[in-house]
Amino acid sequence: MAEASSEIKNLSSFAWSIAEILRGDFKQSEYGKVILPFVVLRRLDCILEKSKDAVLKAAETLPKGVDEATRDMILFGAAGQDIKVYNLSRFTFASLKGQDARQLHDNLVDYITKFSGNVRDIFLDKFLFTDQLKRLKDGGILWNVFERFTEINLHPDKVSNIEMGYLFEELIRRFLRNLKRDRRGELHPS
Numbered sequence: 001m002a003e004a005s006s007e008i009k010n011l012s013s014f015a016w017s018i019a020e021i022l023r024g025d026f027k028q029s030e031y032g033k034v035i036l037p038f039v040v041l042r043r044l045d046c047i048l049e050k051s052k053d054a055v056l057k058a059a060e061t062l063p064k065g066v067d068e069a070t071r072d073m074i075l076f077g078a079a080g081q082d083i084k085v086y087n088l089s090r091f092t093f094a095s096l097k098g099q100d101a102r103q104l105h106d107n108l109v110d111y112i113t114k115f116s117g118n119v120r121d122i123f124l125d126k127f128l129f130t131d132q133l134k135r136l137k138d139g140g141i142l143w144n145v146f147e148r149f150t151e152i153n154l155h156p157d158k159v160s161n162i163e164m165g166y167l168f169e170e171l172i173r174r175f176l177r178n179l180k181r182d183r184r185g186e187l188h189p190s
Contacts, residue, residue, distance in 0.1 A: 006080040010176060012170040015039060018148045025139035032175035034136065038149045039171065041055070043164060044119065045093045046155035051079045055086045072116060088170055089114035093150050104146060105137040153188065 018038075019031040026034065048055070058078035062071055075086040089101075089111040096107055108129055112123045123129045136142035153159075159167070 007159075008166045008170060010052075011154075011159065011167050013175070014152060015171060016174055018145060021144050021148070023142050025135065025141060028178035029175070030182060031178060032172070033127070034132050035143065036168070036175075037123060037129045037132065037151075038145065038152070039167070040127075041123070041129075042093065042149050042152055043154040043159075044087070046113070046153065046158075047083060047090060048079065048087055048154075049094075050084070051083070052087070052092060053083075054078045054080070056088065056090070059088050068117070075116065077091045081112060085119045087111065087114055097147065097150050103142040104142055105133055108133055108142075108146070108179070109142075 015035055018035060019028075020055055022034060030143055055078045058075055062074065066074075072086075075088075078082050079086045091107055091111045096104060096111065099107055112129060113120060115123065133142065136145055153165070
């Protein structure tokens with residue numbers, strides 16, 4: 001357990017170090033609006049990487065006008081491993097990293113909007129992630145933030161679901177601490 005705890009603290013520190021890129025363009029209390037969705041996005045990218053081609057091929061064979069429930073059942077099956085999420089974008093973190101940096105915003109929006117509805121709605125309606133991506137793009141830091149997240153391997157073989165929960169708890173704890181500091185007018189994270 002101590003080793004997992006150390007690994008989670010290392011992952012949390014790495015994710016938190018990305019907040020340094022956000023300094024100046026985002027308030028400390030807003031760091032979580034960027035880092036948490038990127039952590040989720042990276043985790044999903046790692047999970048879906050092996051089944052990407054199978055899902056895209058299955059999507060090509062769907063009959064026109066297929067209802068959403070049937071489409072989801074077929075594509076969840078193509079994703080395998082009892083995974084109840086899929087992505088129909090041609091992009092992955094690896095392919096996005098190989099793209100022209102000027103296209104990253106549009107390609108990330110494509111990637112996010114082509115998740116299955118159960119996940120897409122979280123990114124669009126709960127995280128309001130497209131708004132944050134636009135802010136990152138407008139600030140000229142989207143590529144830097146994205147590139148740092150490509151360095152994290154959050155595949156379940158490396159980071160278990162329980163460890164992901166601990167990682168989220170640790171990140172949320174840090175963000176809440178900064179939210180309190182912003183409200184008090186303090187300037188620097190600890």
